[in-house]
Amino acid sequence: MTTVDPRTAAARPGRLPRPRAARPDVPDAELERLREENAALRAQVRTRADELDLATRMLAARAQTMTSVIDAVTEQSIIGTDRDGVIRVWNPGAEKMLGLPRPDVVRKRSIVEFHQPEELEAAAEGCGSATGLAALVHAAQEHGSDVRDWTYVAADGQERTVSVAVTPRTDDRGVHAGWNFVGTDMTEARATERMKDQFVSLISHELRTPLTSILGYLELVLEDEGQPLTEEQRKYLTTVERNADRLLRLVGDLLFTAQVDAGRFSLQPQDVDLAGVLRAAEETARVTADAAGVEVVVEIPEDGVVVPGDAVRLGQACDNLVSNAVKFTPSGGRVTLSLRSGWAAPDGTVGDEPRFGSAPVAQLAVSDTGMGIPTGEQGKLFARFFRSSTAQRNAVPGVGLGLAITKAITTAHGGTLDVVSAEGEGTTFTLTLPRATA
Incomplete structure (x- = not known):
């Protein structure tokens, strides 16, 4: 039969030391206090372990929820980068808009690779930045967020006008970790707006010129003292003049609204x-x-x-x-x-x-x-x-x-x-x- 040293057995890994027998020089009250402290420490360790396990599960659930939400967005591109612009988040909307699957992009490509180079260079010069990424995030860095149109270049070379909302991204400690780029494809909308502005301007010009001529000749006829008009003629021509004035005002209003939409509305203060x-x-x-x-x-x-x-x-x-x-x-x-x-x-x-x-x-x-x-x-x-x-x-x-x-x-x-x-x-x-x- 093998004899086991109690001191060796108590020191085995994973096992707490067993209470030692009472010694003559240690009072019973002191031993009881030590036992109580030991029990309290064990309870505290178990509580902290439970709290850590709960926090870990909550954090994992939150991350899963965020991933599910991002992956559910298919009509907008959501791209997250680190501080150097390397892509870390690439949702299905980005795959659809730019034509590349997530494994081909995450940790392999930079956000600037999907922007029109000439546009980035012009933006960098405008804000005094040395790099394209700095130009992309310059306004968001100063104001906390930025929304403006950029030109995205897809994998097949197709260019899209995209309204991009840029915001800084932080880690779980609140430290700046990179940038979020949420893009909405505005290609068709912007093209429609340009066509509308061109149409309104064209129609306004083509209508204003003849209307001005009509009103000018009406004024000559109505005020011609050499060839006086009958009351009936004057009544008819006055009606024509009134409606021509109304049309001219309408043309002016249409042109004004087009100027407002295009940002060309200016004041003379x-x-x-x-x-x-x-x-x-x-x-x-x-x-x-x-x-x-x-x-x-x-x-x-x-x-x-x-x-x-x-x-x-x-x-x-x-x-x-x-x-x-x-x-x-x-x-x-x-x-x-x-x-x-x-x-x-x-x-x-x-x-x-x-x-x-x-x-x-x-x-x-x-x-x-x-x-x-x-x-x-x-x-x-x-x-x-x-x-x-x-x-x-x-x-x-x-x-x-x-x-x-x-x-x-x-x-x-x-x-x-x-x-x-x-x-x-x-x-x-x-x-x-x-x-x-x-």
Whole structure:
């Protein structure tokens, strides 16, 4: 029979030492305390092990969820890189867009290899970067994110216009680990936009030239004192002139919206007295209002209100609001044009007195007692070619460009355009602009 030394057995790996027999020089109380501490340590180790196991499983589940979500995106490319631009994430959308399977790309290719070289070089020169990757991530590095069009080059050499959202990527410790590139193929959309802009510009030019000629000859005929017209002839030619003017304004609106979409909308800033703009709009609408039986009231402060802006464009915006108010107000109704100075708080509210953090503004309001706009349609008012159901039911003329143009002009001046309306109770449009101060 083999004899086993208890001390050797206690030291075997994987086994905790067994309690030693009580020694005469160690009190029983001390031994009991040591046993309790040993038990507490064992429990703590088991708890920490359980917590670590749970955290590991949660992290694995989270990673699996993220992978599943990324792999489920098939219409957008999701590409993740390390700090040097080497691709680490390549989803099915990227495979579809760029024509390469994941094993051929991950850890083998750089993101810059799928960009048009000339475009990268131009971008690098523009931001003072030495490399293509630096040009790609320059704006995202400065602002935290960036979205713009880039040209992707697929494996077969086909080029695509892609709207790419770039954001930094961090590891589980929060340390910068690379970049995320989420791309949406905009090739067809951008081509459609270019064709639309070209079509609008062409049609506008081809219509504006003959219309201008027609209006010029109409003016000569109507004002020719040597060959006076009969009342019936003058009536007919005046109708022709009115409709030619209407067509010319429509052509101008179409051309303006094309300029806004193409980013070619520019302003000629100067100090503009909004009181004069409002009076001019009232004079323009006066004939139409009188004919429709609509009263126009003007409420303007005596000292006026000056704002920095383009007088022509602000006049166009004001004319649109006033003419709309007159059109949508039935006979016997009222249109009120008002102007006031105020102070805009950071939350957007406007008061008469300055407060901490407030900025000087001017508010131009056009109110009517007309048919109003349904609540569910008010969010669509500033979309091009949108016409409310009340306008359609009451056969109010128009094509739905006026408010879209007014909104674009207001935004270009750093202002806001708000609407308050109730069906059957009227509408108020309020144009708020930064105000010049002495």
